[in-house]
Amino acid sequence: xxxxxxxxxxxxxxxxxxxxxxxxxxxxxxxxxxxxxxxxxxxxxxxxxxxxxxxxxxxxxxxxxxxxxxxxxxxxxxxxxxxxxxxxxxxxxxxxxxxxxxxxxxxxxxxxxxxxxxxxxxxxxxxxxxxxxxxxxxxxxxxxxxxxx
Amino acid sequence: xxxxxxxxxxxxxxxxxxxxxxxxxxxxxxxxxxxxxxxxxxxxxxxxxxxxxxxxxxxxxxxxxxxxxxxxxxxxxxxxxxxxxxxxxxxxxxxxxxxxxxxxxxxxxxxxxxxxxxxxxxxxxxxxxxxxxxxxxxxxxx
Numbered sequence: 001x002x003x004x005x006x007x008x009x010x011x012x013x014x015x016x017x018x019x020x021x022x023x024x025x026x027x028x029x030x031x032x033x034x035x036x037x038x039x040x041x042x043x044x045x046x047x048x049x050x051x052x053x054x055x056x057x058x059x060x061x062x063x064x065x066x067x068x069x070x071x072x073x074x075x076x077x078x079x080x081x082x083x084x085x086x087x088x089x090x091x092x093x094x095x096x097x098x099x100x101x102x103x104x105x106x107x108x109x110x111x112x113x114x115x116x117x118x119x120x121x122x123x124x125x126x127x128x129x130x131x132x133x134x135x136x137x138x139x140x141x142x143x144x145x146x147x148x149x
Numbered sequence: 150x151x152x153x154x155x156x157x158x159x160x161x162x163x164x165x166x167x168x169x170x171x172x173x174x175x176x177x178x179x180x181x182x183x184x185x186x187x188x189x190x191x192x193x194x195x196x197x198x199x200x201x202x203x204x205x206x207x208x209x210x211x212x213x214x215x216x217x218x219x220x221x222x223x224x225x226x227x228x229x230x231x232x233x234x235x236x237x238x239x240x241x242x243x244x245x246x247x248x249x250x251x252x253x254x255x256x257x258x259x260x261x262x263x264x265x266x267x268x269x270x271x272x273x274x275x276x277x278x279x280x281x282x283x284x285x286x287x288x289x290x291x
Contacts, residue, residue: 037273054269111253115272118257119264127184130257134185 002139004081011132015117015125016078025071026064028109028116038108044101074113077140085143092147103145110137150277150284157223159274163259164220166266171217174258176209181254189247212251219282230285238289245290248283255279 004012031037042051048062057063073091077084095101117133118125152160167174182189183198183205196204215233222229237243256275260267267275 031269031272037269037276058269114253115256115260115267118260119267122261122264125257125261127181130181130254131184 002081002084002135004135007128008132008135009081011129012078012081012136015121015129015133016075018121019071019075019117020120021068021071021075022064024113024116024120025067025069028067028071028113031112031116037112041105041108044099044105070109071113074136074140077136077143081136084139085146088140088143089147092144095144096148103141103148106141106144107137110134110141113137150280152223152274152277152281155270156274156277159271160220160223160278163263163266163271163275164217166263167259170262171213172206172210174209174255174262175211175213175216176206177258177262178251178255179205179209179212181257182251185254186247186250189250192241192243192247216255216282220278223278226281226285227288230282234286234289237286242290245283245287248286249280252276252279252283 045051045062045066048060048066049056051057051060051063073088076087080087095103114130114134114137118130121129164171180200183193190198193208196202196208198205215230219226219229227234256267256272256279259275
């Protein structure tokens with residue numbers, strides 16, 4: 001059971017309240033799929049169409065939709081901090097059995113999400129904020145990997 | 150991993166834009182690294198790590214200086230960082246995983262201070278460059 005200090009909870013929920021899921025989700029996924037930064041993650045998105053250049057990735061409707069979905073899940077974690085492992089159990093099984101995603105990718109996406117949040121919030125993304133959110137992305141990554149076998 | 154010509158251009162542009170503030174970026178990255186990845190503090194038991202610490206600022210300046218030097222010799226990172234590589238292998242022996250953590254924090258600093266600069270392509274180039282620096286610094290470990 002992860003322990004969250006009152007300060008960590010406050011930093012997470014206050015940032016989350018201001019996040020535009022549409023923008024940040026799509027941006028994080030696009031950057032991740034590295035599509036530009038870690039291009040080998042494109043292997044998971046062969047159905048998304050041509051992603052051979054960044055222009056095709058950033059405007060890609062599938063990427064936007066999926067980014068929104070992914071970040072909405074993060075939001076579920078941010079607003080449900082004491083129950084993350086349980087609430088992500090079925091997503092974990094999905095990523096293992098059906099999507100076959102190497103859990104290392106959850107950390108890669110987490111790193112990208114940090115950079116996206118930093119660019120949106122600037123100096124308001126203080127070191128304490130970064131620390132609280134890094135903890136959240138680690139906990140989410142761990143929860144998503146938990147049901148792997 | 151190989152830095153393409155475009156990567157090198159992107160990285161040089163970032164550091165040209167950062168200019169004289171590199172020292173601040175270095176200190177900010179360290180402060181974030183200590184806050185976000187507390188295990189990294191184990192390498193600095195002799196430092197005052199409180200906010201605004203002069204030692205952290207001083208060390209940030211050193212780190213930034215090394216990165217600037219690397220950028221100025223981006224075609225020969227191994228040569229430019231050879232002495233630092235020896236130092237890290239023989240004396241400091243910082244576990245290789247930590248270079249990635251500092252690199253990530255440096256990216257976050259660039260993102261907070263210069264979001265427009267950090268397009269996805271520049272993000273990728275800078276990430277590659279920081280990885281390459283980490284690789285050079287740990288190249289002589291064994």
